[in-house]
Amino acid sequence: MSLTAALAYARHGIPVLPVHAPDPRGGCSCDRGVTCPRPGKHPHLRHGLTEASTDPRLIELWWSRWPGANVGLRTGVTMDVADVDSAEGWHGLCHLLGGEFPAGPRVRTGGGGWHFWFRPLGHGNRVRLLPGLDWRGVGGYVVAPPSRHASGADYRWVLRPGRSLPEGPTALRALIAGPPPPPSHRPIAHPSRYARAALIAEADRVARAPAGTRNDTLNRAAFSLGRLVGAGLLDQADTMRELEDAARFAGLGRAEIRATLRSGLTAGRRAPFDPELNRDVA
Ligand SMILES: [Zn+2]
Structure with a gap:
């Protein structure tokens, strides 16, 4: 049964690799x-992922050798996968997607989690993108239906792949791309583009800040974005809205957010950012 599925994935251009199966x-x-730390999740092949293939003869050869193998699929080629393993990861992804999951392919993993398929973003894996959420991209793989999980349950399709995959929304892409590189002390060629990227990156940092650092992270973000507001590169109302949403996502209360935002932005506006100098104020 897993050979038939493996061949079908390969026909759709997804490189397949045989993965060890849990022992009943x-x-x-x-x-x-019994001492394996990742039962039913690691490749049979010596070179693992790099040997993944869409060649049906090779796939038939592998499955004649290991008829009960789980099916691994290489990510970053035709699809990337959001790998959710807890309710927290589910809520985090839902927030990034704007409150609604796309009608794209969705797998219930044998371990009680979920895999959501997206069009590839071109980035590598991101472990713990958010609590309970990993991203599988270039250089990664996922275990796919009808594989068996160590819990005894099978991976199964909740929504099967159709003609096209959903695109990852901007917030998800920004989080995966990570913060912009540190200032180079060279003049910035596109100040407004730079400011927009800084806003997205700071909002992500605030949204992901662990408890105990949230207010401080928000304060720093408000200050550094306040400098861009002071330079006329960002709109004050937009900036407040983005940071407030991020801080509420992180779990801060409304009154605390407002007070921190106001003082951080005000202080930042007094030290406007200069794209020509691109240097921190003393
Ligand atoms: Zn093993």
Whole structure:
């Protein structure tokens, strides 16, 4: 059954790799058996992921050798996958997607999590993109239906792949791309583009700030964006709205957010950013 599925994935251009299966008596089909730290999740092949293939003859050869193998699919080629393993990850992804999951392919993993398929973004894996959420991109793979999980349950399709995959929304792409590189002390060629990227990156930093650092992170973000507001590169109301949403997502209360935003932005506006100098104020 897993051979048929593997060949079907390959026909759609997704490189396949045979993955060890959990042993019904416990543990893994690999040599380590019950001591395997990742039962049913790691490749059979010596060079792992790099050997993944869409060649049906090779796939048939692998499955004749390991008929019960789980099916691994290389990500970053025709799809990227948001790998959700907890309710927290589910809520985080839902927030990034603007409150609604796309009608794209969706897998219930045997471990109780979810895989959401997206068009590839061109980035590599991001472990713990948010709590409970990993991103599988270039150089990654996922275990796919009808594989078996160590829990005994199967990976199964909730929504099967159709003609096209949903695109990752801007907030998700910004989070995966990470913050912009540190200032180079060279004049900035496109100040308004730079300011927009800084706003997205600072809002992400605030949204992801762990408890205990949230107010401080918000204060720093408000100050550095306040400098861009002071230079006329960002709109004050837009900036406040973005940071407020991010801070509420992080769990800060409304009154605390307002007070911190106001003082940070005011202080920042007094030290306007100069794109020509691109240097921190003393
Ligand atoms: Zn193993």
